Amino acid sequence: KNQVEQSPQSLIILEGKNCTLQCNYTVSPFSNLRWYKQDTGRGPVSLTIMTFSENTKSNGRYTATLDADTKQSSLHITASQLSDSASYICVVSGQAGTALIFGKGTTLSVSS
Amino acid sequence: EPEVTQTPSHQVTQMGQEVILRCVPISNHLYFYWYRQILGQKVEFLVSFYNNEISEKSEIFDDQFSVERPDGSNFTLKIRSTKLEDSAMYFCASSDWGISNQPQHFGDGTRLSIL
Numbered sequence: 001k002n003q004v005e006q007s008p009q010s011l012i013i014l015e016g017k018n019c020t021l022q023c024n025y026t027v028s029p030f031s032n033l034r035w036y037k038q039d040t041g042r043g044p045v046s047l048t049i050m051t052f053s054e055n056t057k058s059n060g061r062y063t064a065t066l067d068a069d070t071k072q073s074s075l076h077i078t079a080s081q082l083s084d085s086a087s088y089i090c091v092v093s094g095q096a097g098t099a100l101i102f103g104k105g106t107t108l109s110v111s112s
Numbered sequence: 113e114p115e116v117t118q119t120p121s122h123q124v125t126q127m128g129q130e131v132i133l134r135c136v137p138i139s140n141h142l143y144f145y146w147y148r149q150i151l152g153q154k155v156e157f158l159v160s161f162y163n164n165e166i167s168e169k170s171e172i173f174d175d176q177f178s179v180e181r182p183d184g185s186n187f188t189l190k191i192r193s194t195k196l197e198d199s200a201m202y203f204c205a206s207s208d209w210g211i212s213n214q215p216q217h218f219g220d221g222t223r224l225s226i227l
Contacts (some may be wrong), residue, residue: 012218042202043116043218044155051213089155093213099168100147100216102155 002027004103006090012109017080021106023073023090034091035064035075038105044089047075080110114138116219124225125187133189133222135204144187145205145216146179148172155203161187163190191224204227 006034013019025033032051036044048057048064052075056065061078077084087105094101117136125131137144146158159169161179176192189207191198201223205216 034215036185041220043205043220045218046215049213049215098156099160099170101157104154 002092002094002101004090004092004101006088006103006106008106009104010107010109012111013080015080015082015110015112017110018076018078019080021075021077021088021090021108023075023103024102025073025090025092025101026073027071027092027094027101029095030068030071031093031095033064033066033073034093034100035062035073036088036091037091038089040086044091047088077108080108082110082112084108085110114217116204116206116217116218118202118222120222121220122223122225124227127196127226128193131191131194133191133202133204133224135187135219136185137187137204137218138208139185141206141208141217143167143207143209143216144179144181145207146178146189147201147203147205147218149163149203149221150200158189159187194224194226196226198224200224 007022026091034049035047038044050066052068063076066073090103091100119134144161149155157170159166159173178190180188201221203221205218207214207216
């Protein structure tokens with residue numbers, strides 16, 4: 001069964017600190033992996049998209065990595081800001097179509 | 113920056129009633145999607161739509177659901193006879209191509225509450 005699992009479920013860090021979120025997936029065949037940021041009460045916003053041939057992709061303070069062999073991805077956030085408080089969702093697209101398979105997300109709280 | 117807009121932001125409906133959720137995708141986009149998120153759970157794919165027909169749908173998208181692009185700008189999701197378990201946040205999304213590595217742009221959702 002195609003699944004996307006994320007850890008940790010929630011995380012609290014101090015402003016200015018770095019953090020890394022994890023994603024494991026069992027989706028096959030695999031087309032690409034995305035990280036989305038979802039603020040409370042808002043729709044998801046795309047941060048990065050990586051195909052199986054890409055190992056890393058950055059978007060400002062966000063850096064995603066992908067290991068297609070082990071089916072693992074991580075999202076690293078550098079120098080966190082209060083506005084980074086949100087749910088970060090790992091999403092995988094299978095090769096067959098356009099449907100996205102979502103993880104449950106990691107809830108990040110950045111405190112001052 | 114162009115946005116996907118959804119109306120209403122909150123819809124309250126009696127069980128058994130029909131409800132229509134509305135979306136205005138980004139104007140030059142060709143692919144449209146509906147997702148739902150039950151409170152506390154993950155986002156789930158419902159349906160994708162291209163060239164005035166459904167291109168893919170999930171098991172959730174049964175006969176009580178339908179989608180339509182009634183004009184050049186709107187994209188709607190109709191739920192024919194609502195059930196309590198249809199209570200969820202419904203997100204519309206659009207992309208300029210259906211190629212898998214294109215980002216999907218999401219609206220802020222319609223919260224549907226079935227009483």
